[in-house]
Amino acid sequence: MTLLEVLIIPKDDAVAFTFFTGYMAMLAASIFFFFERGRVSDKWKLSLLVSALITFIAAVHYYYMRDYYLATGENPTALRYIDWTLTVPLMCVEFYLLTKAAGAKIGLLWKLIVASVWMLVAGYIGEAFNPEGGDTSHSVLWGFLSTIGYIYILYTAWFGEVAKLAEASNNAVVKKGVRTLAWFVLVGWAIYPIGYMCMPGGWLNTSFGWGSENVDLFYNIADAINKIGFGLVVYSIAISSTKEEKA
């Protein structure tokens, strides 16, 4: 299916709707971050480039995912996780770049990347290798393991190295920015497990009857909030800091 063919989005299909809006929003955000990169001081250019890359990579994947979904009506699990495997570590890079001026070591970046890859690989095994019809114990085991990776990142952002470095930076803009990103990890990233638990055999699926179509609905909403929101926070820090430097 290509763009030149007529794509029909059923009016009651919220998943297809969010795939299309997600795609456009990610693309628009990428263009915005690329162009705004020129307005911030040099030390923030790399951060904005990373923000643009995150949304751009997501936009490309959303382009394929929306078509896959419309053509098959199935969850594009593999494409989803390929996207996350690239973009989530890049979000960790944002944390590192923000706190680098306060003395963040490369070790911090690696720890965050390992935790995020752990979280994603466990989530992928839980989802992609879920037996036909769903297996609760499989979903629970890999969901539990994935959660451990998430909790590590949450701790690092709120109390661990990232929080301590932000505090030590004595820069109000960085402190506020890191705290806002920590809120994204706490609230925004917590939407993903809701989607995960909707898959066959998942808790929300077995206990509350939430269908597997909700998996993509929650993931799409969470992606839009986290990827674009994350980038906007970084952009806001960069603009504020640049203004302070000029003043």
Add this chain to the structure above:
Amino acid sequence: MTKATFIFISFLLLTLTLISGGYDASLSGQLIITTPFLLILGIPHGAIDNVLFLRNKKIKHVHFIVGYLLFVSLNVVLWTAAPLIAYLIFLVISAFHFGQSQFCHYFNKQTFVAKLLFFFWGSTLLSGLLYLNYNEIQIIMDLYKEFDQFRVLHRKIGLLYFFSVSVSLTIIFTVILTYKRLLTIENMFMEFLVLTLILSAFYLLPLLIGFTLYFIILHAFKVMREEYHFLKIEQQIVSLRGFISLVAPFTVISIVGILILFGCIYSNLVNLSYGYSLLIAFSSITLPHAYVMNGFYLLTYNKQYSANMK
């Protein structure tokens, strides 16, 4: 976010994944899981009430214990004479105590609005616990005949009404305190998030597991942490080991007391059910504890201590 909140969120997420794995949610199954936590972590948080109360007071230890036992006896008499009133007093005092413990670290001075917030936050918690676990509460009430007299307080529509009013007033008072700059906007959102998570835990998890998760992490652990820092500032202890030795005697006495009570019920010396006698026992411990902690919070979150306690 406080460390207690972080631990609560982590445990909630991990517990949710485990519960969805087909855990036996019967009352006895829940008791097996929760009792060790309640005994090892729940009871100790009130086990140094004597130390906190007697600080800078010229009252002998033995007099404190006699007064404490007298208070407990009066409470037991009230439970015998007017159980409904005793139960209501227990709920009201507990609501205020839970709310005070949740918010005390934000305020150097407890204003009238802050006290209203304490009460309604706690009543949201308790009415939410009863309403969101209505079916399980009915099973418990059917199990113990003494609980029949409390049915009037446990009607579904009444609980829903009280829960809705409490939630609304909690939101209003939190917003007022934020508007008055006694809470920051971030504090406000964090408290809304925490309350939402606690209520979600009550709804999603079995009754005792949901409550224990809140009680142990967000209440008992937080209180013990504050007590520990206070006693360190006061130089009454120097290490965690010192704190443990301080809380150990009354923790052991309380556990032995509960075991003796159960022994008496088992041998028909006390003609009460296990559940009902536990309720009276918890109420008897909670009332003096809430009184002591009120004094503790008024003392600790003034200018002298607040910087080191938060």
